[in-house]
Amino acid sequence: MDVVAEVSQETGFAGESGADKLQERLQKRHQARVEDAERRKEAKESQSVAEEKGEYFYTTFNKERASIEELLSSCSGADRAAVTRTLEEATAKTVQLQKFLNDSMLFLKQYDLRQAQAALQKLQTSLTEIREEALPKKKFGFRARTKATDPVSAPVSATPLPDAGTPADSGSTKVDGAAAPEQCSFSNMDNVSLTKTAEEIQKRDVLLTHLTNCKVRLFGAPSTLHLKHIDSCEILCGPVSSSVFIDHCTNSTLAVPCQQLRTHNTTDTQVYLHVTSRAIIEDCRGVSFAPFSWSYPTLEEDFTVAGLDQDRNNWNQVDDFNWLAAGTPSPNWTVIPEVDRKTNWDP
Amino acid sequence: MGLLTILKKMKQKEREMRLLMLGLDNAGKTTILKKFNGEDVSTISPTLGFNIKTLEHRGFKLNIWDVGGQKSLRSYWRNYFESTDGLVWVVDSADRLRLEDCRQELSSLLLEERLAGATLLVFANKQDLPGALSKEAIREALALDEIKSHHWCIIGCSAVTGENLLAGVDWLLDDIAARIFTTD
Ligand SMILES: Nc1nc2c(ncn2[C@@H]2O[C@H](COP(=O)(O)OP(=O)(O)OP(=O)(O)O)[C@@H](O)[C@H]2O)c(=O)[nH]1
Numbered sequence: 001m002d003v004v005a006e007v008s009q010e011t012g013f014a015g016e017s018g019a020d021k022l023q024e025r026l027q028k029r030h031q032a033r034v035e036d037a038e039r040r041k042e043a044k045e046s047q048s049v050a051e052e053k054g055e056y057f058y059t060t061f062n063k064e065r066a067s068i069e070e071l072l073s074s075c076s077g078a079d080r081a082a083v084t085r086t087l088e089e090a091t092a093k094t095v096q097l098q099k100f101l102n103d104s105m106l107f108l109k110q111y112d113l114r115q116a117q118a119a120l121q122k123l124q125t126s127l128t129e130i131r132e133e134a135l136p137k138k139k140f141g142f143r144a145r146t147k148a149t150d151p152v153s154a155p156v157s158a159t160p161l162p163d164a165g166t167p168a169d170s171g172s173t174k175v176d177g178a179a180a181p182e183q184c185s186f187s188n189m190d191n192v193s194l195t196k197t198a199e200e201i202q203k204r205d206v207l208l209t210h211l212t213n214c215k216v217r218l219f220g221a222p223s224t225l226h227l228k229h230i231d232s233c234e235i236l237c238g239p240v241s242s243s244v245f246i247d248h249c250t251n252s253t254l255a256v257p258c259q260q261l262r263t264h265n266t267t268d269t270q271v272y273l274h275v276t277s278r279a280i281i282e283d284c285r286g287v288s289f290a291p292f293s294w295s296y297p298t299l300e301e302d303f304t305v306a307g308l309d310q311d312r313n314n315w316n317q318v319d320d321f322n323w324l325a326a327g328t329p330s331p332n333w334t335v336i337p338e339v340d341r342k343t344n345w346d347p
Numbered sequence: 348m349g350l351l352t353i354l355k356k357m358k359q360k361e362r363e364m365r366l367l368m369l370g371l372d373n374a375g376k377t378t379i380l381k382k383f384n385g386e387d388v389s390t391i392s393p394t395l396g397f398n399i400k401t402l403e404h405r406g407f408k409l410n411i412w413d414v415g416g417q418k419s420l421r422s423y424w425r426n427y428f429e430s431t432d433g434l435v436w437v438v439d440s441a442d443r444l445r446l447e448d449c450r451q452e453l454s455s456l457l458l459e460e461r462l463a464g465a466t467l468l469v470f471a472n473k474q475d476l477p478g479a480l481s482k483e484a485i486r487e488a489l490a491l492d493e494i495k496s497h498h499w500c501i502i503g504c505s506a507v508t509g510e511n512l513l514a515g516v517d518w519l520l521d522d523i524a525a526r527i528f529t530t531d
């Protein structure tokens with residue numbers, strides 16, 4: 001397959017240039033292939049090193065874990081002094097195992113890491129339980145610094161520093177979840193079409209909350225975009241320089257370019273996405289993705305304003321924080337099949 | 348020589364500190380870490396797990412742990428408490444809708460026995476956003492004045508512009524150093 005494609009490409013070149021040029025090209029291509037093979041070999045080697053390390057980790061981790069579990073099970077029926085000794089040993093071993101895990105994490109896969117952490121947590125819980133059961137009240141080991149005798153833990157008041165150069169604070173410290181006057185927002189609306197212009201949006205944080213059956217068009221480049229409690233809406237937005245944060249959105253269609261997409265508690269929603277780092281979902285169901293395809297006259301400029309790379313779109317690399325098993329894809333999100341993708345965004 | 352003195356001496360020799368950076372997801376923890384270290388901040392993804400960075404700053408060796416703040420990861424935070432010298436709590440100052448969440452998570456952290464000795468720095472981040480609350484408003488919303496158990500300080504900053512990141516870290520180092528590196 002590969003070879004055929006390459007040959008036909010070379011022939012294409014030959015048709016438009018002389019034989020020596022062709023020779024030169026073939027030479028170059030050969031060189032490139034050799035280098036490529038080298039690279040692949042290196043990659044493979046470093047991967048096998050990682051695998052070896054991983055294997056060493058699992059063997060050691062599981063052996064240690066088993067020995068701690070054994071210690072713990074030997075506690076049942078033993079006398080108090082023996083339990084105290086055993087628990088002390090088990091505690092020390094658990095601390096060491098945590099340290100071993102911390103030292104190994106650089107080469108562990110995220111999923112395996114979480115498995116190991118979960119195992120450790122379980123050990124810690126059993127330890128506490130056994131300790132409470134076998135040795136009620138009486139604590140042993142060193143107490144953490146005692147507050148009464150340590151002069152350092154006296155409270156200090158907290159403004160020894162130069163002011164943060166915050167935007168002029170007019171003394172309004174209202175934090176009740178309502179949008180601030182200086183924030184660009186739409187809230188609590190049904191069945192309307194809403195638009196914001198570049199001037200209203202540029203470099204601001206935009207907040208949309210409690211919208212039902214609305215069509216929203218944001219022509220500009222916001223700093224961040226927050227969507228919360230959105231039902232049956234179509235929301236199209238220009239390039240967002242940092243993150244888009246979605247919470248409790250259902251039955252909707254969204255289109256947006258951004259640096260990060262963070263989706264929570266969202267169901268049955270289509271996202272036409274341009275994302276330069278990665279998208280994540282957490283506690284979501286039925287979220288589907290396709291590449292961003294909405295356009296408006298100043299889109300290109302707004303990509304520049306937002307500082308987003310238009311050639312870098314990871315729209316289909318979605319991390320599901322509730323589904324970290326390597327190899328098996330998350331059932332909570334899908335790619336929208338090409339034939340079903342929306343191409344007409346007219347109002 | 349008491350045990351505490353021996354421990355202090357040991358630490359003093361290494362002049363090493365362990366800082367733990369926590370906060371809700373999207374607060375800007377990883378961005379702060381990378382900006383502080385002079386790295387590119389435009390390619391950062393939401394943290395699935397954690398990052399650690401070891402930095403030299405003012406002659407100290409700082410081990411900074413940045414742990415993901417997504418809801419599903421918060422139950423793992425406790426795995427990183429051990430021997431923390433400084434806790435950096437990062438707040439998205441423009442995220443008014445989750446300030447209450449933010450207050451609760453912080454106050455339960457402060458009850459943790461294993462964090463009992465740690466100094467607390469609160470970064471009121473994203474001050475570059477027009478809708479950001481001031482650090483005074485954040486201080487009130489998080490009820491910081493009620494904290495009696497830890498040394499604390501709140502600083503308004505922006506991970507994007509880099510403003511005040513250094514001021515915050517310097518305060519934290521001074522406070523920790525005064526505590527663990529002084530000989531008695
Ligand atoms: N405007 C502005 N955006 C910021 C600032 N700090 C971070 N951001 C943006 O906020 C988003 C989240 O930042 P991260 O650093 O990934 O947040 P985090 O706290 O590490 O999040 P988790 O890893 O999920 O816990 C990114 O898009 C950043 O670019 C800031 O000071 N100002």
Ligand SMILES: [Mg+2]
Nearest residue numbers: 376377393394
């Ligand atoms: Mg992060």
